[in-house]
Amino acid sequence: MNLNLVGDLHTHTVASGHGYSTVMEIAQVAKRKKLEVVAITDHSPEMPGGPLPIYFESHGHFPREIAGVKIYFGVEADILDEKGNLALDEKLLKKLDIVIVSFHPQIFPPASREINTQALLRAIENPLVDIIAHPGNPRYPLDYERVVEAAVSRGKVIEINNSSFTITRRGSRENCRLIAQEVKKQGGWVAVSSDAHFCETVGEFKEAQGLLEEVGFPPERVLNSSRDNIEKFLNRKRR
Numbered sequence: 350m351n352l353n354l355v356g357d358l359h360t361h362t363v364a365s366g367h368g369y370s371t372v373m374e375i376a377q378v379a380k381r382k383k384l385e386v387v388a389i390t391d392h393s394p395e396m397p398g399g400p401l402p403i404y405f406e407s408h409g410h411f412p413r414e415i416a417g418v419k420i421y422f423g424v425e426a427d428i429l430d431e432k433g434n435l436a437l438d439e440k441l442l443k444k445l446d447i448v449i450v451s452f453h454p455q456i457f458p459p460a461s462r463e464i465n466t467q468a469l470l471r472a473i474e475n476p477l478v479d480i481i482a483h484p485g486n487p488r489y490p491l492d493y494e495r496v497v498e499a500a501v502s503r504g505k506v507i508e509i510n511n512s513s514f515t516i517t518r519r520g521s522r523e524n525c526r527l528i529a530q531e532v533k534k535q536g537g538w539v540a541v542s543s544d545a546h547f548c549e550t551v552g553e554f555k556e557a558q559g560l561l562e563e564v565g566f567p568p569e570r571v572l573n574s575s576r577d578n579i580e581k582f583l584n585r586k587r588r
């Protein structure tokens with residue numbers, strides 16, 4: 350499989366409270382690794398040590414390009430409850446370039462498969478949501494068929510998170526394989542992301558790429574395989 354990835358759409362800076370690099374460092378590593386696009390997606394304010402809402406309100410100060418690398422400013426917004434409410438005001442979500450959503454145990458204690466699935470399905474209904482992050486986390490059992498069906502019908506992208514295989518969320522691989530197969534079967538899209546919390550991890554995709562190869566995932570349906578795809582996708586909802 351010839352999968353050349355040109356963007357990394359899930360990274361964290363020091364603003365997340367447990368990230369170890371700056372926007373500048375992330376951009377420099379992205380450039381060195383020949384990425385054209387990187388998204389800064391710090392955690393939402395509910396996360397312990399996370400940024401205050403004013404961090405996202407100040408989007409006008411954020412550099413949209415550094416050293417020729419296109420930088421998107423977004424959030425990894427926590428799903429708060431079964432109704433799929435997100436941990437950032439809608440008026441702020443609307444101002445951001447990219448919104449990825451996910452579960453973290455500090456905010457949404459892992460629940461039954463049915464409750465987790467309901468919460469995620471409600472979040473997927475939100476038109477401001479772009480990408481579903483690390484759905485393969487074994488701590489959050491989900492009905493993959495229904496989640497993928499909802500994502501595909503609403504034009505959302507499912508993330509294959511490389512850090513889930515190397516750093517955190519142990520036991521994700523088999524779930525991610527099942528999810529990738531389901532997305533392939535239903536004709537949806539995935540994004541391969543590093544979820545870097547330190548700059549040198551930006552653009553690290555090897556394990557996730559191996560998994561997509563294993564399931565024979567069509568490279569043309571990997572969002573971050575083309576800058577054009579990424580731009581079209583993120584512009585689709587832009588006012």
Ligand SMILES: [Zn+2]
Binds near residue numbers: 425451452453483
């Ligand atoms: Zn996360």
Ligand SMILES: [Zn+2]
Binds near residue numbers: 359361425544
């Ligand atoms: Zn993350």
